[in-house]
Amino acid sequence: DADVTQTPRNRITKTGKRIMLECSQTKGHDRMYWYRQDPGLGLRLIYYSFDVKDINKGEISDGYSVSRQAQAKFSLSLESAIPNQTALYFCATRGRDVEQFFGPGTRLTVL
């Protein structure tokens, strides 16, 4: 089984809808991250969490919110989706070592 899982893997939705992307990990890592990737722009940090009670905004947090329900779960919400939030979203985790491990990604399309 994968160490970092994301659901759903693909989602098509309409402008104005509320969307939640979920991330779960079995690695026992404290740190979790949400990135979005757009063509030509690389990975941009949306939110990150060092533990359940420590959540921080990243480079592009506007229009997004997160919830760290447990050490193993970190959800990203789009309260009212808009077309320019169409992107590939990655969750990542990190333990005491420096390496970040990425989930398989969620491809989100907002029409």
Added chain:
Amino acid sequence: QKEVEQNSGPLSVPEGAIASLNCTYSDRGSQSFFWYRQYSGKSPELIMFIYSNGDKEDGRFTAQLNKASQYVSLLIRDSQPSDSATYLCAVNIGDTGRRALTFGSGTRLQVQP
């Protein structure tokens, strides 16, 4: 100025040649530097990381840091078609103990058979 910058490429090299990838970073306090490889449609995977105290070699890959000029390079020796991918440079930026990785936009590498 972006915090981590890379040439988007594509960088095209013949099979067996050395591929040289570079990135520049803006935060002089950065202590650790990462190279991730990403195949199309897949998630990034870590190839190498180095700290500010030295370069590193791992098989066909060498990561080098030039602190004075604030750039990091990745050399891939004996390039193979399977090395064709986008290479993302990442730097730990932020206050010590609360750092997060900042990624460059990636360089696409094409290794021609």
